[in-house]
Amino acid sequence: MTSLARFSRDFSSRHGTGAASFVVAAVLFWIVFLILLPQLAMLDVSFRHNLPRPEVGGPRDVHTLDNYRYFLFGNSGGAALNALDIGVLTKTLVAAVLVTVLDILLCYPIAFILAHSASGAGARLMVIGLIVPFWINDILRAFAFRILFGATGVINGVGLSLGLWDQPIDFIRADVALYAGLAYTYVLLMVFSIYNAVETLDRNQIEAARDMGASWWRVHWRIVLPVAKPGIASGATMVFMLTAGALAAPQILGGPSNLWFTQLIYQWFNDAGDWARGSAYATILLVVCLAFVFLMMRIFRVSIGAIGR
Amino acid sequence: MTKDVVLDHVSIRFGGYTAVENAHLTIRGGEFFSFLGPSGCGKTTLLRCISGFVQPSAGRVLIGGEDMRNVGPNKRPTALIFQNLALFPLLTVAENIAFPLEVRRVGRKQRRKRADELLEMIALPGTGDKKVHELSGGQKQRVAIARALAAEPDILLLDEPLSALDLKLRQHMRTELRAIQQRVGLTFIYITHDQGEALTMSDQVAVMNAGVIEQIDNPETIYNRPRTPFVASFVGESNAIHGVVLSQTGRLATLDTPLGPLTGQAAGGRTYLPKERCTLFVRPEQLFIADTPPEVNTIKAKRVNEEFEGSIRTLYLQAGGEALRLYHMNAAVSAALASGDGAVTVSFKPEQATILPDDPALSG
Numbered sequence: 111m112t113s114l115a116r117f118s119r120d121f122s123s124r125h126g127t128g129a130a131s132f133v134v135a136a137v138l139f140w141i142v143f144l145i146l147l148p149q150l151a152m153l154d155v156s157f158r159h160n161l162p163r164p165e166v167g168g169p170r171d172v173h174t175l176d177n178y179r180y181f182l183f184g185n186s187g188g189a190a191l192n193a194l195d196i197g198v199l200t201k202t203l204v205a206a207v208l209v210t211v212l213d214i215l216l217c218y219p220i221a222f223i224l225a226h227s228a229s230g231a232g233a234r235l236m237v238i239g240l241i242v243p244f245w246i247n248d249i250l251r252a253f254a255f256r257i258l259f260g261a262t263g264v265i266n267g268v269g270l271s272l273g274l275w276d277q278p279i280d281f282i283r284a285d286v287a288l289y290a291g292l293a294y295t296y297v298l299l300m301v302f303s304i305y306n307a308v309e310t311l312d313r314n315q316i317e318a319a320r321d322m323g324a325s326w327w328r329v330h331w332r333i334v335l336p337v338a339k340p341g342i343a344s345g346a347t348m349v350f351m352l353t354a355g356a357l358a359a360p361q362i363l364g365g366p367s368n369l370w371f372t373q374l375i376y377q378w379f380n381d382a383g384d385w386a387r388g389s390a391y392a393t394i395l396l397v398v399c400l401a402f403v404f405l406m407m408r409i410f411r412v413s414i415g416a417i418g419r
Numbered sequence: 420m421t422k423d424v425v426l427d428h429v430s431i432r433f434g435g436y437t438a439v440e441n442a443h444l445t446i447r448g449g450e451f452f453s454f455l456g457p458s459g460c461g462k463t464t465l466l467r468c469i470s471g472f473v474q475p476s477a478g479r480v481l482i483g484g485e486d487m488r489n490v491g492p493n494k495r496p497t498a499l500i501f502q503n504l505a506l507f508p509l510l511t512v513a514e515n516i517a518f519p520l521e522v523r524r525v526g527r528k529q530r531r532k533r534a535d536e537l538l539e540m541i542a543l544p545g546t547g548d549k550k551v552h553e554l555s556g557g558q559k560q561r562v563a564i565a566r567a568l569a570a571e572p573d574i575l576l577l578d579e580p581l582s583a584l585d586l587k588l589r590q591h592m593r594t595e596l597r598a599i600q601q602r603v604g605l606t607f608i609y610i611t612h613d614q615g616e617a618l619t620m621s622d623q624v625a626v627m628n629a630g631v632i633e634q635i636d637n638p639e640t641i642y643n644r645p646r647t648p649f650v651a652s653f654v655g656e657s658n659a660i661h662g663v664v665l666s667q668t669g670r671l672a673t674l675d676t677p678l679g680p681l682t683g684q685a686a687g688g689r690t691y692l693p694k695e696r697c698t699l700f701v702r703p704e705q706l707f708i709a710d711t712p713p714e715v716n717t718i719k720a721k722r723v724n725e726e727f728e729g730s731i732r733t734l735y736l737q738a739g740g741e742a743l744r745l746y747h748m749n750a751a752v753s754a755a756l757a758s759g760d761g762a763v764t765v766s767f768k769p770e771q772a773t774i775l776p777d778d779p780a781l782s783g
């Protein structure tokens with residue numbers, strides 16, 4: 111809050127009081143009305159019973175932990191864990207981590223080359239190559255991946271005709287298509303986050319390390335990676351959060367027996383019409399994801415401030 | 420032990436642009452060798468070629484007799500100190516200095532010990548745990564040198580390492596660098612556009628202009644016997660007086676100039692033909708005020724202006740339509756200076772002036 115006050119003071123001295131109050135008001139409106147209040151409302155709903163309309167506000171409309179209890183224990187009443195839903199959440203998190211790691215491995219080299227090796231036309235071509243696929247809409251892209259990875263898809267076709275494998279592989283059931291699709295969707299976020307960080311590195315430092323005999327491996331480990339770390343952290347946070355919260359891609363690319371946690375939430379809201387329980391599940395996803403991100407930041411010693419850069 | 424660096428007809432081109440043209444020279448082991456030239460003349464490019472970051476477009480680089488063509492920068496016995504130092508900001512001072520040892524998998528304890536020794540040597544003991552940004556410019560400078568020395572190279576390459584420092588510190592670091600070089604006995608290849616630096620520190624100086632090495636000699640020869648008009652005017656101050664050759668006897672040639680006939684030494688033992696267009700270069704400190712009429716090189720001049728600079732006084736003179744500069748030691752007494760009408764007779768010794776041909780094809 112004090113920093114917000116300081117910001118508004120700086121801003122108004124530079125751009126005038128009118129502009130400053132507009133920016134502050136817009137930011138406040140955004141945070142309060144579009145983020146904070148809906149979340150609080152959802153939090154409140156998650157602690158209520160799913161009541162028919164007439165009873166809302168009536169004597170039975172009280173706060174309860176029922177919805178959270180249901181997530182943990184299902185209908186067993188505390189006797190046994192709700193293995194199904196907890197399993198789905200765990201699997202979603204693991205898959206999100208997997209996709210994030212995949213993106214880091216994929217994007218670090220791309221970002222590095224973009225920032226330090228590619229020049230002129232090559233670099234522009236790379237950026238265009240990264241951006242153009244995102245002109246195509248999300249759902250279409252997911253279906254394209256379905257076609258790519260399907261039993262009669264391009265990949266199976268090439269693999270079979272080259273004799274790499276002799277039975278079509280079910281990439282959809284193995285979730286390969288899903289992971290690939292999700293990783294692909296967020297490549298751009300990761301590349302630009304890492305690029306932003308790596309680009310600040312002075313080329314001479316890489317050359318100095320090389321000059322002192324360092325192998326490429328060590329140059330990256332000791333010189334480039336520490337500089338890239340905040341970028342990787344901010345990219346990873348976004349990719350992880352977005353992957354864990356993705357709905358369309360798992361719907362289209364997920365195997366028939368594999369549920370994504372967001373699909374559970376969707377079911378509670380839409381199919382079961384139980385907004386209270388849906389809210390509780392959404393809250394659980396949010397809290398667990400946040401906790402996980404903070405834990406990771408603690409483990410990898412990244413500060414929030416570093417991410418904001 | 421000590422390794423010679425040989426540039427064998429090295430040219431470096433970027434696309435159609437030639438950054439270095441046919442550099443051919445030998446730098447002996449243990450020498451302090453400077454490349455001197457104006458900004459953009461290809462000094463950094465040449466240094467990067469020696470350290471292996473740029474491949475010569477033609478010619479070879481040999482270090483210790485070995486062709487370096489397929490030897491990467493990490494495998495050469497050179498250490499480069501970059502124009503902007505390129506210290507690692509995220510590592511501590513000690514980690515920076517010990518980086519070359521880390522590369523060679525020296526143990527942590529030993530690394531620290533060596534770093535502390537080197538910090539001692541560069542007179543920065545106890546700063547090992549600081550971050551690089553906590554150091555001053557001159558301290559960073561010395562850390563960069565220590566880091567390069569930790570790599571135990573045979574050849575240290577320095578790219579204008581003092582250019583970012585203020586005058587006092589620069590002069591101090593000059594002496595210090597020279598002392599370090601003599602103590603550790605390494606070959607130093609030093610790049611600068613500051614002639615003072617090149618002249619005070621070096622055993623040999625190569626003067627570069629637009630990618631071409633115009634002269635390689637020891638500092639005194641460079642200063643006293645420039646071989647090309649560029650060297651004569653780039654190194655030190657010079658008065659350039661144009662004229663045509665009247666005659667030559669032995670090594671002394673006489674030019675017909677707007678200031679009258681002037682005699683100087685023909686550069687590099689050249690023989691000039693009469694009527695050849697030449698320029699005579701004479702340094703401001705070699706011009707003197709003649710209280711009695713001199714035998715040769717009599718220049719009747721008019722005092723236009725003067726600047727008092729402590730130990731010397733710069734006189735700005737006008738003679739035969741040419742502007743001349745003369746450094747006059749303040750300790751030297753001169754009756755002519757006291758006279759009021761501003762007319763002075765100045766002269767110089769023929770051996771101290773250099774005559775170079777104007778046609779660039781004949782120079783070099």
Ligand SMILES: Nc1ncnc2c1ncn2[C@@H]1O[C@H](COP(=O)(O)OP(=O)(O)OP(=O)(O)O)[C@@H](O)[C@H]1O
Nearest residue numbers: 433436438456457458459460461462463464465612
């Ligand atoms: N990688 C490159 N690609 C194209 N041109 C280059 C490259 N490196 C250097 N040049 C050109 O070569 C010329 C010499 O550059 P160099 O950096 O060697 O100059 P320098 O003598 O070190 O100058 P300074 O004293 O300003 O550092 C410059 O005109 C520069 O534009």
Ligand SMILES: [Mg+2]
Nearest residue numbers: 462463502578
């Ligand atoms: Mg340079």
